[in-house]
Amino acid sequence: KSSAAFIRILGIAYLVAFVSLWSQLTGLIGSSGILPASEFLTSIRAETGIERYWFVPTIFWLRAGDGILELACALGVLLSLFLIAGIASSPICLSLWILYLSLVTVGDDFLEFQWDNLLLEIGFLIIFLTPPKLWNKFSPQTPPSSMVLWLLRWLLFRLMFSSGMVKLVSGDPTWRNLTALQFHYETQPLPTWIGWFFHQLPLGFQKMSAVTMFGIELIIPFLFFMPKRIRYFGCGATLFLQILILLTGNYCFFNLLTIGLCILLLDDKFWSQKALEPEPAHPARWPQWIIASIAAIVLTVTGMQVSHLFWRRPAWPLPAVLLYRLVAPFRSMNSYGLFAVMTTKRPEIIIEGSHDGKTWSAYEFKWKPGDLKRRPQFVEPHQPRLDWQMWFAALGSYKHNPWFISLMRRLLEGSSDVLNLLAKNPFPDKPPKYVRALLYEYRFTDRETLRTTGNWWRRELKGLYCPVISLSRS
Secondary structure (H helix, E strand, C coil): CHHHHHHHHHHHHHHHHHHHHHCCHHHHHCCCCCCCHHHHHHHHHHHCCCCHHHHCCCHHHCCCCHHHHHHHHHHHHHHHHHHHCCECCHHHHHHHHHHHHHHHHHCHHHHCCHHHHHHHHHHHHHHCCCCCCCCCECCCCCCCCHHHHHHHHHHHHHHHHHHHHHHHHCCCHHHHCCCCHHHHHHHCCCECHHHHHHHCCCHHHHHHHHHHHHHHHHCHHHHHHCCHHHHHHHHHHHHHHHHHHHHHECCCCHHHHHHHHHHCCCCHHHCCCCCCCCCCCCCCCCCHHHHHHHHHHHHHHHHHHHHCCCCCCCCCCHHHHHHHHHHHHHCCCCCCCCCCCCCCCCEEEEEEEECCCCCCEECEECCCCCCCCCCCCCCCCCCCHHHHHHHHHHCCCHHHCHHHHHHHHHHHHCCHHHHCCEEECCCCCCCCCEEEEEEEEEEECCHHHHHHHCCCEEEEEEEEEEEEECCCCC
16 A cells, blocks of 8 residues: 555656646746756757767657657646546656656756656656556555565665765755754745744744654655564654655655655555455566566665765775766666755745846746745645755856756747746836846844835845846857
């Protein structure tokens, strides 16, 4: 039952990922989008030989037009529904993995998030958890491979333990003195209104929350390999942390995947004390030598990744290094860890356009902070990928984010695909002649300010993020 529930949760995660990306696809990587997939592949083709098919794995080498990209999302949605319905077989899971890997590969900056990699890693392992049949109705009574289940448990361990360790080894003072959560709710990419209220809580509560978080991330993962009752406690503690993260931040389908992995910590008897009757026929399984070979590769590569948390430059044998490089392009054996260094300020980019270079009007994004009176919203499990990238861009310079200049160019061109990614286009009749980007520092207001002004945010202008741009000057 746990395996069946996990497969359905994975199906939901795949469904969310494909539907979410589909709604933004043409604006992000379409032919008139910010980073066209066809241009990306053309540039790779010009610089590489036949090895490109391995190191840039995607089915879109054949064609990367808007219709083909959208067709891949549509097929992904259909196959996801099969998983949710319990129709789970290796060919279906393999097809989902190939489709999503292909989209992630050509998605460039917009699909380089840890939950994209986590979905691919789980999606890869699930291929070997399901029967190698063309079509199979997954039964709760189907005994899954114990070795694959252990690899999924090892994945959950790495996900949680690495998240705690990266905070410690980074040397960040806010994690060391337990004040990081004093800033986190305010400076995370897409806050929620519940996060606003958590931000108002006293410093003592924030420090106690940080201690609890470190306990769950650094100690609890070792319970995943313990006997049943202890393992159940580890499952409950991890679920508790995931629910808090769900309430205070928007992390797309990341928490959903983690919750799915937690479900695998529960034995089938957890759901029912009645013993499950064996299936009348022995279910089809992958040969043990294939599972053992996959396990050896996964443990070698992920063991190298975990070791980097303790030793910065371990001397690995050359075969291990070559294996690491060979599997890296498939993003199915990954390292994890968010917020190793806590951002203590919130720079925010506001893009403006003008017809005459004197009167400027601001573009409004759908989810990221802009209007001071707009309440922080819940958007998970959907991921507005442009809004997320704007958060990363604000932490650096437009010179180090070529996609940002491409975004500005599309606004000058009036690209409808890109404008659909925004909440407000102040130039509905004619694109502006000039665009620029200002940099503000945003802060949460306090309860009194919210009550009297209705403002959830306050901001201070810091200067120009990107100078004035026009198509003629470009």
